[in-house]
Amino acid sequence: MKINLFDFDKTGKAKITKHIKDIWYLNAILEKYGEENALKLFKVFDMVYNLNPTENPFANLAEDNKYETVLRSTYPELDLVIDLEDDLIEQALDLVGELYETPKYRAYKAIKMTYEKVVRELEFANIDLTRESGNMGEIRKALDSFEDLNKKQNESYKELEEEMEITQVKGGGQARRKIQSELD
Numbered sequence: 001m002k003i004n005l006f007d008f009d010k011t012g013k014a015k016i017t018k019h020i021k022d023i024w025y026l027n028a029i030l031e032k033y034g035e036e037n038a039l040k041l042f043k044v045f046d047m048v049y050n051l052n053p054t055e056n057p058f059a060n061l062a063e064d065n066k067y068e069t070v071l072r073s074t075y076p077e078l079d080l081v082i083d084l085e086d087d088l089i090e091q092a093l094d095l096v097g098e099l100y101e102t103p104k105y106r107a108y109k110a111i112k113m114t115y116e117k118v119v120r121e122l123e124f125a126n127i128d129l130t131r132e133s134g135n136m137g138e139i140r141k142a143l144d145s146f147e148d149l150n151k152k153q154n155e156s157y158k159e160l161e162e163e164m165e166i167t168q169v170k171g172g173g174q175a176r177r178k179i180q181s182e183l184d
Contacts, residue, residue, distance in 0.1 A: 014039040025092035049100040
């Protein structure tokens, strides 16, 4: 089940939560860089690790350099006021990743990263159709593994959706199941 580490208002802006105050790394970022910059950084952290595409436009982004891409695309000005290579920030980012990662999350992410590698290899493969040195057999093998990985990725994502309590609804939309505390 997805943790509720960060909370966001209706405009998508991060809010200070009890968890931020309780976790030393996050609280230290808040104190060191100020509330406005820290909350922007926490929003970036969430976008790096939240794999729910209804909540995160970066959910399907390739995992390689995801942090840098999200940061550059959302709050490029943070680079001017925060030392993004500060050990505190790197340790906090790692901790947030560990907190988000359930076994199903890790399984999906591992399959997704393998799938991305196969796609990248196929995308840049030099096709040689000559009989003596051709590589069509290797490309066929890669396509077969691509098909298997595609199925595994879809199955793994469905399991992750169940864990995140997201239900597909008619018309292609998604709805999050309410937890008991939201119903009370």
